[in-house]
Amino acid sequence: MAVKLRWPWLGIAIPTLLISFIGYGAHYFILSNFLPIAKQIGFEFSLSMIWFSYYLAIYTNPGRPLPNYQPTPGIWPNFCKKCQNYKPERSHHCKTCNQCVLMMDHHCPWTMNCVGFGNYPHFLRFLFWIIITTSILFCIQVKRICFIWQRRNFPGYLFKKSELTFLTILSPLNFFVLLTITVLFLRCLFNQIVNGRSQIESWDMDRLESLFDSRRLIQKLIYNTWRIYPESKTLQHERDAEGLLKQQRSSFEGLVNFPYNFDLHTNAILYLGPVHLWLWPYGIPTGNGNNFPKNDISNYEVDSPLEDIILSLPWPPDGGETTTVSNPKTSTIETCNEGGEQVVRSRVAQNGRSASREKWFNDWGESLDDFGVDVDME
Template structure:
């Protein structure tokens, strides 16, 4: 679940303290006792790359939509009342940054900035350099601890007490940072590079899967298909729609397509820029973040089978607006006559609808849209 700090400035102060304390403390009290000068310089270079990437992740704007942006055909028109501008596809308004963010991934408390299209490479490089530096340091620390243990029978004055103290403090702390940042990097690589989606979009996929599993998504997809592609509403497609609604063998992947997912290499090029710039501190993507290439599955053809037309719906396919439940089914409303008076029992249906709005839905991590920093009132 997303971290929320009482004082936002702690999001910068805590990482700054940890980088300084672990990096420079380890160098001065441990590494300088036995490492060669050349290896100490290499360690400091890696540490410097952490600072450069962190600075850029903090101070680089995550990306704003073009002024007077007009939505392209094939996406949901989404007007932001606060920015008085349409939001491009994959964009959201951040309540903390007070702006619409291109391809918003999340608002990061540790940078006091959003992670979006234009600063995502800096954020990812920051994670990479933290992992590389802490991995090298942890390897050296383990070797040093093992060496001292082998020499434990030697007189105590052979080793500095300060080195022993800082080995005891910094080794577990350094390993904790390595582990937590590695988990975060793996999550970013899995979402953005492997699957081509932001954390918010991964959250949306989980939300859609939950609606599909509970039987409340398919009708909404069909309704949106008739709404977006009215010319596709032929008698044959009407029959196909009834078949899809009644059969139980339909799988989620047969009706929901994430249109921005390509192969991992193309995803990496799109979000990080050319491969020779991936580790360059100032490397950025070539695209502008206001529009994105889509996969072949998202192409619409009126004569295609209904399942293929549904797969071509704009993202998110349920519209991404307020209610994610469609109340077209009579099964959600119980009606009968009692003493000549009709009683309609729809309170349960109403409660279900209210609890499954996009703004109030939580994934298995306990995250809602609000936890990613999204201004839900502007959604």
């Protein structure tokens, strides 16, 4: 779940203090006692790359829509009242940055900036260099601890007390940073590179699957199909639609397609840029962030089976509306006394798993608001 700080400047102060305390504290009090100069320089280089990528992640704009942007066919037209401009596909308005962000992933409190199309490679490189640096330090610390333990019966003057003190403090702290950043890095890689999605889009996919499981999605998909492709509303397709609503045998993957997902290599090139620039500090993704290529599944053909036409709906296929189509099968029956008479009424469940899009939360407890999105502009 997203971290919300009372004072936003702490989002920069805390990582800065951690990087400085762990990196320079370890170098001065531990590594300088035994590590060769060449390896000390290598460690400082890795530490410097953390600072450089962190600076770029903070000060690089995540991407703004083009002025007077006009939505292209095949996407939902979404006008932002605050920016007075249409939002390109995959864009959202950040309530903290006060701008529409191209391919918004989330607002990061630790950079006081959004992570979006324009600075996603910088953010990922920042995480990568933290993992590299803390991994190097962790290995050195473990070897040093083992070395000292094997000589624990030697005279105490052979080892500096400052080194022992900082080994005791920094070893668990360094491992904690390594573990947490690795989890975040892998989550980002899984979302963006494996599945081609931002964190918000992964959240939306979970929301759609929840609607599908509660049997409230298919009706909305069919409604949007007739709305977007009115020429496809043939007699045969209407019969197929009735069958989908009655049988409920279709799988979620058979009706919902994420149009921006390709293979691993293509996804990586789209969001990180050419391979030889992945570790280059100024490497940026390809494209302009206002329009994105779509996979073959999203191609629309009027004479295709109904399921294939539904798969070609713009993302998100339910239109991203704040309200969802309810299904009578998800309602419950409640009884109560009103004026001395027993009243029976149907009540639709209103929990987090079936609420409106702006209030829905996933298994991590995350709502759309937790990613920094201005839900009023959705």
